[in-house]
Amino acid sequence: MSMSKAGIPKGTRDFGPVEMGRRNYIFDQIKEVFRLHGFSQIETPAMERTDVLLGKYGEEGDRLIFKIMPRGRKLNQLKTELEKDQTAEVAANKTAEEALRYDLTVPFARFVVQHQNDISFPFKRYQIQPVWRADKPQKGRYREFYQCDVDCIGSDSLLNEIELINIMQEVYERLNLPDVTIKLNNRKILAGIAEAIGEKDNMMEITIALDKLDKMPVEKVNEELKNRGISEEAIEKLQPIMNLSGSNEQKMDTIADVLADSEIGQKGVEEMTFMLGQADAMGYKNIDFEVTLARGLNYYTGAIFEVTHPDFPSSITGGGRYDDLTGVFGAKEKLSGVGISFGADRIYDLMLQKELFPESVENVTDILFVNFGDNEAAQVLKWMKQLREAGIKTELYPDTAKMKKQMKFANDKNVRFVGMVGEDELNKQEITLKNMKTGEQESLTVEAICEKLGK
RNA sequence: GUGGUUGUAGUUCAGUUGGUUAGAACGCCUGAUUGUGGUUCAGGAGGUCGUGGGUUCGAGUCCCAUCUUCCACCCCA
Numbered sequence: 001m002s003m004s005k006a007g008i009p010k011g012t013r014d015f016g017p018v019e020m021g022r023r024n025y026i027f028d029q030i031k032e033v034f035r036l037h038g039f040s041q042i043e044t045p046a047m048e049r050t051d052v053l054l055g056k057y058g059e060e061g062d063r064l065i066f067k068i069m070p071r072g073r074k075l076n077q078l079k080t081e082l083e084k085d086q087t088a089e090v091a092a093n094k095t096a097e098e099a100l101r102y103d104l105t106v107p108f109a110r111f112v113v114q115h116q117n118d119i120s121f122p123f124k125r126y127q128i129q130p131v132w133r134a135d136k137p138q139k140g141r142y143r144e145f146y147q148c149d150v151d152c153i154g155s156d157s158l159l160n161e162i163e164l165i166n167i168m169q170e171v172y173e174r175l176n177l178p179d180v181t182i183k184l185n186n187r188k189i190l191a192g193i194a195e196a197i198g199e200k201d202n203m204m205e206i207t208i209a210l211d212k213l214d215k216m217p218v219e220k221v222n223e224e225l226k227n228r229g230i231s232e233e234a235i236e237k238l239q240p241i242m243n244l245s246g247s248n249e250q251k252m253d254t255i256a257d258v259l260a261d262s263e264i265g266q267k268g269v270e271e272m273t274f275m276l277g278q279a280d281a282m283g284y285k286n287i288d289f290e291v292t293l294a295r296g297l298n299y300y301t302g303a304i305f306e307v308t309h310p311d312f313p314s315s316i317t318g319g320g321r322y323d324d325l326t327g328v329f330g331a332k333e334k335l336s337g338v339g340i341s342f343g344a345d346r347i348y349d350l351m352l353q354k355e356l357f358p359e360s361v362e363n364v365t366d367i368l369f370v371n372f373g374d375n376e377a378a379q380v381l382k383w384m385k386q387l388r389e390a391g392i393k394t395e396l397y398p399d400t401a402k403m404k405k406q407m408k409f410a411n412d413k414n415v416r417f418v419g420m421v422g423e424d425e426l427n428k429q430e431i432t433l434k435n436m437k438t439g440e441q442e443s444l445t446v447e448a449i450c451e452k453l454g455k
Numbered sequence: 456g457u458g459g460u461u462g463u464a465g466u467u468c469a470g471u472u473g474g475u476u477a478g479a480a481c482g483c484c485u486g487a488u489u490g491u492g493g494u495u496c497a498g499g500a501g502g503u504c505g506u507g508g509g510u511u512c513g514a515g516u517c518c519c520a521u522c523u524u525c526c527a528c529c530c531c532a
Contacts, residue, residue, distance in 0.1 A: 007522090007523085010522085010523065010524085058530090060456095060529070060530055060531090061530085061531095063456075063530095064530080064531090103531095103532085131532085133530095133531080133532095135530080135531080136456080136529095137523095137524080137525090138524095138525070138526070138527095139525070139526085140532080141530095141531075141532085142532090145532065146532085147532060148532090295531085314531070314532075315531075315532065316532070317532075318531075318532065341532060342532075343531090343532025344532080345532070346532055347532090370490080370491085372490080402489080403489085403490055403491060403492090404488080404491075404492075405492095406491090406492090407490095407491050407492035407493090408492055408493090409492085410492065411492040411493055412492085412493095418491080418492080420490070420491080422490065424490090432490090434491075434492090436492070436493080437493095439491090439492090439493085441491085
């Protein structure tokens with residue numbers, strides 16, 4: 001066998017026992033909230049057929065999809081395509097039959113269409129799985145990461161959007177991250193703006209520029225708009241929007257004014273007003289209407305969401321409404337959907353930085369028994385059965401090593417109690433239970449311990 | 456994909472204009488303590504200086520390539 005250096009691809013990570021305890025804590029909280037809102041879980045394969053994914057995320061997205069190298073005859077076809085003076089990228093897209101999924105929304109749309117006869121709508125699903133992007137890694141940006149998606153498909157009602165806001169609030173409340181800001185916008189407003197300033201066909205250009213407002217001054221953005229081919233007149237008309245400020249209501253008033261003549265814009269204003277009103281009625285104070293919020297994913301058509309935290313550089317949740325994602329897979333009727341995705345890995349990084357993980361997620365064993373020999377071990381095995389039936393996590397050190405070594409092991413593993421059963425305890429039929437945090441110890445019967453620590 | 460940045464012990468980092476045998480702290484191992492971890496004390500192990508080339512009498516230090524890390528653009532969870 002050939003030797004190789006141990007290592008993993010860039011932008012990927014191993015998760016040890018401590019990290020998994022924390023990660024599962026995040027997943028459990030998120031899952032619990034999803035279930036409380038009536039969503040059910042699905043899973044889809046790590047890979048999809050390439051044509052399912054290509055063209056759904058825009059040009060940049062296509063480039064970031066991991067294609068799986070073809071095998072056998074297809075591999076020779078790749079060679080032929082390359083010889084036809086194709087770029088390697090085009091050749092790869094043409095010949096790779098499979099690719100790793102880039103997100104969970106597009107595979108979900110594929111799933112819905114494929115199983116449309118078995119699904120009753122509106123279909124509320126959640127899905128927690130890894131996705132892969134051929135990105136250049138940075139802080140909070142990985143090439144393999146988990147998304148926690150909730151989507152409702154087959155309903156136009158804005159109540160779905162409202163429920164998603166509730167879910168975001170509940171999740172971040174549970175995770176002890178109350179400082180998040182939920183940013184809202186609507187693609188219809190963005191379309192309306194483009195229409196109102198007479199640049200209907202340049203909506204993407206305008207939204208990309210608007211998105212940069214939080215990074216560069218207005219003058220720079222104006223310059224960029226000009227470079228992107230937007231007329232001076234249109235840029236002039238855009239200024240009230242670029243200089244938006246004040247409360248959500250004040251911003252909405254200004255926008256409504258600018259969009260008075262745009263049908264689609266008015267629809268967007270109507271939707272946004274409803275959502276802001278509902279959020280206000282729930283007493284939420286951290287909702288921000290931001291026209292600059294664009295979100296690159298091509299398929300969004302209505303509301304768009306993004307959650308940020310002051311101590312983290314990038315968004316930790318994002319999503320929106322898509323009207324026709326199932327259409328491209330040949331759905332019988334038009335199915336509108338809306339959903340969001342929690343970025344578990346970014347939430348993990350943020351919570352670690354803020355030291356928000358409860359200590360309890362790190363201990364896996366309640367009682368570790370010191371091994372004093374065969375006779376003692378035989379008795380401990382019986383007692384452990386009783387303890388486990390009472391819901392107490394317990395284990396026996398497998399070797400009769402030195403006490404010091406066993407105690408150190410217990411300490412390193414962060415167990416709550418050490419159980420000692422030697423000759424004295426066998427005679428008394430009791431267990432010496434030591435609290436590893438306080439150092440106190442007492443002699444108790446197994447029944448008394450079940451009573452004390454049992455679930 | 457473009458531009459920049461980082462890499463030295465298990466970890467975090469020192470290491471002078473290129474010059475003997477590459478250091479510290481923490482961690483790890485052993486003992487003080489044969490039924491007590493976390494504290495204390497004494498001792499010990501551990502490095503092909505990311506990898507591969509090159510310049511030089513001599514390279515952790517300079518040059519090139521490559522990988523990795525982080526950052527900006529782009530995009531995004």
